[in-house]
Amino acid sequence: MDQALLTFHNQLTEEVQVFYTSDYCYKCVYQPLVSLKPNNKNASAQISTKFTLTIQVESQTRNKTLCRWDQTYMEGGHYSIWIMPVAFNNPICNLYVDKRPNNPHLPLLVAALLMALTALLFVMVPYIYRKRCTLTFIKTICCRGEKYSVDNEDAHARETAHGTGEAKPSRLLSLDTFRGFSLTVMVFVNYGGGGYWFFQHAPWNGLTVADLVMPWFVFIIGTSVVLAFNSMQRRGVGRLQLLRKITWRTVVLVMLGFCFLNYSPRDGPLSWSWLRIPGVLQRLGFTYFVLSLLQTFWGQKEIPLRVHHWWNPVQDVFLYWPQWLIIILLEILWLCITFLMPIPNCPTGYLGPGGIGDDGLYPDCTGGAAGYIDQWIFGDNMYRYPTCKEMYHTVQPFDPEGVLGTINSIVMGFLGMQAGKIIIFYKKKNVHILCRYLVWAIILGISAAILSKCTRDGGFIPVNKNLWSLSYVVCMGCFSFLLLGGMYFVIDIKGWWGGQPFIYPGMNSIFVYVGHSLLGFYFPFSWEMRFQASHWEFLLQSLWGTALWVLIAYLLYRKKFFLKI
Template structure:
């Protein structure tokens, strides 16, 4: 992991230099969308959840309900948050890998960089999900994690990106999702048989219980376990395709058209597939992957259109500050007790209000503090990347 000091802005390239003119520029929409997503992953919406049933406002209760995962089958907006980040990682990967190629890096060097990034994220994920780490009780260490999933998906998506055309990557995605679908319906689970998609009898949980070392988050399975990594990485692969569209020399309208068509198609396939293979985040079902990929194409097209095409950018600054330091805010929320600091600093301000609002206001204060920390790093041009 390295700390990068952002360099001073260079003069704009001369239009006479065609190479500079055609070189893809950094898209603010990607940083903003990443920041919006990472804020929710890190717990930035907690104060809204804590307001549920306390305000008498139906729309707040509805939003709070959308920021919780269903117990098993079903879908809420909160189910979309992590898949969206995997998708955005693929979008960014298309830019970073091509930048590496333009700098003269070999495939071997790019493989090595992706591998070390994966390894570091896996280690950070273990540290994050085990506080404190039970070094002398390895059976109590949770190996699966959000960061680990991002690292593994990024590594294998990089291998596919560097070695296969866009069409062949579509075939890879289709093949993985179809094989995963077939495996869950055709491979019998001891004691339950084949095609059992219940919480207790599905193939995913059986594999986690028997082959994933350490502690499982849900006891009988882990939502970021072993074979669910296969469908999950498809989101990053599809994100890389969206990244190719954005970095291409097509006109803006054509880029939007492709993203919109891909989004509508993905949602349609996901909903239709869900009639037989239920939409389920715990299983990372193939229908769930296609639904969230379609949604990701659409929300990316919206952010791109508003921020980079129409140039309505001031509103997105709040999210860009987070998006440019996404790993930092994720780890900061998990290792720094912002809620305690919020209580110390702000409890006197909200003390006169009804007690049912105190926890929500404390969480809001924590959000203000963590964003202030991100803003400080942004002003100092300190961006922590892997």
């Protein structure tokens, strides 16, 4: 899978060597592929078909490059390259296809069509059924739906208060759907995403589908914190009680992440042979802790009404100036450490992967300041197989959930808090909410374009998920505002969609995340694959495991079981 066979035929009277590099590998040193003896000798090699490769044939006797070409090879193809002499002793390299390759995207296309057909059926069948409910009493029985407000506090907020007859505030449906959509994509990519490279994390700089999920979760945490704390503060919940709640949730998230991250069936609950400290839930827990403190100490219990004040159009920003000051100071700290901190044997401000990248000049400088700080704090108790290891041949461990990136995780969550403040300040003014979401998306999108220069590797600060770079945060903030705004319009304003099926895992996100992390690679969620030469079975397994967790979340929703922390 994702491999092709290259056979080189040397018809020269001298020995040649073949080297290669990937176009995705930034300024990488050419790596040896095969060595060919003279006079009709041949050699074969398997190559990756994920990215375009540059292949270079060099003469050992002349110390000269004979030919070089760029080519994207297809999965399962067999190719022959004939190195032949021509006039004036200038060799040429001709490429021939011996076996036609497979179409690696055919399974993905079939799966997309089947899911589109299924979604259409789920939309059309209820629509046709509702059209039949013409009489009032039939509408009351068949077409009654729940109303959702904007207070995203807990899963049971839809119940009516006993003995008072007053309905408790309920959840923002679009936010639950956004959370469930993010979680569903996360489960799919954690199951391998069908083996497609664009459903896996980028080797270093750049964005893939897998790189979108974590920032969405952080953004949603920020929005939920504002909505939930605003509701609790209006109900008179004291600051001390809020601090207890914050501390308990943070400790539980961190411990869950620590235990399940280091779980090993062979070594027991904790794998002492390799104890990784940073992790996804640990970062989410710490980010939640900081954002909650911001909202607890510097949040607004009541919205002041100043009819003719100059800051009315931006009161959701100016009234929270202490929070903004803290976030700006945190970002300045990130910039200073990243670009000004001296690192032994590495250039100051280095953001590369090390290894064979950057012409092989900084092989042990993976991640620059971020990697150096993590090694100083955690030693070898970090992630030992970073996404850059395969392509850049790095040898240093690097953790994408490290200390320095957590600063920008807090900044990302604060952007989500801004989305929640907009909903509170402009409640029942849907046009204002959507317009402000659009304005924030435009500002953040332009900022990302400037910082990255609209390139993958050549910007001031490249978009990089491993480092949680500033350009990555503002880029993902742009996507988050657009996606949440779109869902808010379709679900909460127009009511065209109820959020199914994503709303179900969105309301039980902790259960689904922990469950798929703990049991995801056991039957019936996965099995030992027999056909590994193509994406068909791999994609089926990824979709099957994801669908099972969505089904489990739906059954728990029907049973009104919601795992809360």
